[in-house]
Amino acid sequence: MAAQEPNQQTAEITASVKTEENEAEASTSSESNPASFAIDRSAIAQDRALLDEELALLGEHVAVYSQETLEHGFLSQVDQALEQQSHSQPQSQKASKFAQLVTAKTDDRVRFGELTPFELSAKQETSANDDDAGHHDDHQDEREPKPSSVPRAPKGDDDDEFEKAAASGSEYAPSGASSDSGLDEEADIDFNEEEELKPSSSKKQSIKSVKKRAQSSKSYQLKDDGDDKTFEKRMKALNDEALEKQIERDTYSTGHVDAHELSAGLRIPLSIWSRLYKYQKTGVRWLWELDQQSVGGVMGDEMGLGKTIQVISFLASLALSQLPVHGFSWKGLGPTLIICPATMMYQWVKECHQWFPKCRVAVFHQTGSFRGQKQRLISKMATARKDGSILITSYSTMTKERKLLLNHEWHYVILDEGHMIRNPNAQITMAVKEVRTPHRVIMSGSPLQNSLKELWSLIDFIYPGRLGSLQTFTEQFSIPITQGGYANATPVQVRTAYKCACVLR
Numbered sequence: 001m002a003a004q005e006p007n008q009q010t011a012e013i014t015a016s017v018k019t020e021e022n023e024a025e026a027s028t029s030s031e032s033n034p035a036s037f038a039i040d041r042s043a044i045a046q047d048r049a050l051l052d053e054e055l056a057l058l059g060e061h062v063a064v065y066s067q068e069t070l071e072h073g074f075l076s077q078v079d080q081a082l083e084q085q086s087h088s089q090p091q092s093q094k095a096s097k098f099a100q101l102v103t104a105k106t107d108d109r110v111r112f113g114e115l116t117p118f119e120l121s122a123k124q125e126t127s128a129n130d131d132d133a134g135h136h137d138d139h140q141d142e143r144e145p146k147p148s149s150v151p152r153a154p155k156g157d158d159d160d161e162f163e164k165a166a167a168s169g170s171e172y173a174p175s176g177a178s179s180d181s182g183l184d185e186e187a188d189i190d191f192n193e194e195e196e197l198k199p200s201s202s203k204k205q206s207i208k209s210v211k212k213r214a215q216s217s218k219s220y221q222l223k224d225d226g227d228d229k230t231f232e233k234r235m236k237a238l239n240d241e242a243l244e245k246q247i248e249r250d251t252y253s254t255g256h257v258d259a260h261e262l263s264a265g266l267r268i269p270l271s272i273w274s275r276l277y278k279y280q281k282t283g284v285r286w287l288w289e290l291d292q293q294s295v296g297g298v299m300g301d302e303m304g305l306g307k308t309i310q311v312i313s314f315l316a317s318l319a320l321s322q323l324p325v326h327g328f329s330w331k332g333l334g335p336t337l338i339i340c341p342a343t344m345m346y347q348w349v350k351e352c353h354q355w356f357p358k359c360r361v362a363v364f365h366q367t368g369s370f371r372g373q374k375q376r377l378i379s380k381m382a383t384a385r386k387d388g389s390i391l392i393t394s395y396s397t398m399t400k401e402r403k404l405l406l407n408h409e410w411h412y413v414i415l416d417e418g419h420m421i422r423n424p425n426a427q428i429t430m431a432v433k434e435v436r437t438p439h440r441v442i443m444s445g446s447p448l449q450n451s452l453k454e455l456w457s458l459i460d461f462i463y464p465g466r467l468g469s470l471q472t473f474t475e476q477f478s479i480p481i482t483q484g485g486y487a488n489a490t491p492v493q494v495r496t497a498y499k500c501a502c503v504l505r
């Protein structure tokens with residue numbers, strides 16, 4: 001016991017010195033930060049235990065508190081300050097929202113994909129003011145029965161899981177799942193250049209011949225649209241297919257697309273909406289909320305849950321809605337850059353062709369179909385197109401050809417497997433941060449792998465400067481959170497870590 005006493009005393013002294021620093025920081029930053037607070041030292045001091053020996057050592061300017069008293073006083077005042085700010089400051093809604101955010105526990109409705117965090121806070125606000133449940137919100141539609149005729153995406157490894165979920169009535173069941181569209185069969189069939197596709201303008205053309213040509217279009221669905229001829233042929237085949245369906249439905253002349261309307265006028269084709277799983281619909285709404293607030297986001301759904309589908313569905317709805325884009329000349333969906341591992345580029349092409357077929361999707365990589373000067377492909381794809389224009393490239397091509405890609409403005413930049421930029425000093429991280437775009441999205445089933453530094457790197461991409469410099473972030477968040485996670489962390493370290501984590505959230 002005797003050997004432990006000096007250690008304990010040292011801990012107390014350290015704690016008190018840190019508190020003084022904190023107090024100074026709190027008072028200087030209280031104007032800018034709505035949740036800053038000042039520690040009432042006198043309240044804590046009532047119970048403090050003065051240790052004469054330490055005072056003698058450190059001089060009269062250093063106050064020494066018992067660790068227990070300090071912890072109790074410090075934490076209760078943090079709680080009180082946050083509580084007070086959330087209730088007693090009608091003039092500062094921002095402050096009260098911040099406090100709610102810090103003290104709130106994760107709501108299950110958000111965790112299980114029923115509501116986006118934005119919707120949850122809007123819901124809480126409205127229910128506080130008005131208990132009337134009669135108002136409309138988008139996710140109510142999810143409870144509606146869906147048409148069962150919409151074809152299901154090609155079978156993948158995860159389909160069994162989806163089917164099991166559908167059978168058990170889980171929320172993961174898609175509303176309109178039915179048969180496989182057979183895209184997987186197309187991989188090995190070569191496109192026959194000799195086969196001429198005749199013009200399809202006449203309605204008199206027999207449905208049979210249109211069907212035949214539409215089927216032939218499948219032969220090149222897995223090629224990207226970098227090459228003009230390939231793209232034109234795909235579009236022609238698509239028109240044929242559409243014509244075939246539209247003859248049956250007689251909507252060819254109007255070009256009308258049945259759509260589900262989300263908030264602020266975003267229209268998503270019903271053919272997509274009815275195929276999405278419930279949590280995917282939430283994901284699309286969340287992407288739209290981020291867009292409206294001009295902030296980026298990390299889509300962290302686990303592997304195979306359909307992040308690609310959610311992103312493509314959202315992009316398709318932007319193109320369909322043709323809403324003006326603030327500060328840019330394009331409308332609807334501007335040019336979009338997707339960066340992913342090389343092995344996934346054609347997965348994107350395939351999914352885009354299936355879920356957003358009118359969009360031009362080119363692969364900027366040596367495996368792409370484009371032949372010619374690289375600049376030409378990039379300029380073409382960086383020019384806005386009414387039905388969307390998506391350029392897909394790999395991380396290594398992005399690093400090598402950064403200059404060409406950085407010459408243009410992009411409406412969206414999406415990093416699939418975005419944890420590739422977890423090293424803040426890596427060339428790829430610095431390259432993607434330079435891209436000129438108002439909207440940045442990271443998709444990753446495992447955004448954090450080793451340290452909080454990786455989180456900083458990711459967030460600094462989607463929201464540049466939000467977490468300050470790496471050094472500040474390390475001092476104010478990374479170190480306290482890491483310390484609180486140690487097995488021998490003191491209660492105050494644990495609570496501090498928790499608070500830091502909440503603020504970070």
Ligand SMILES: Nc1ncnc2c1ncn2[C@@H]1O[C@H](COP(=O)(O)OP(=O)(O)OP(=O)(O)O)[C@@H](O)[C@H]1O
Nearest residue numbers: 153156174275276277303304305306307308309445
């Ligand atoms: N609503 C849906 N209807 C039919 N198929 C779907 C749906 N959502 C996802 N899928 C299918 O599930 C598979 C996995 O989807 P996807 O590739 O989008 O997942 P992911 O989360 O991006 O995966 P990863 O993290 O591995 O990239 C794909 O074959 C996709 O077509």
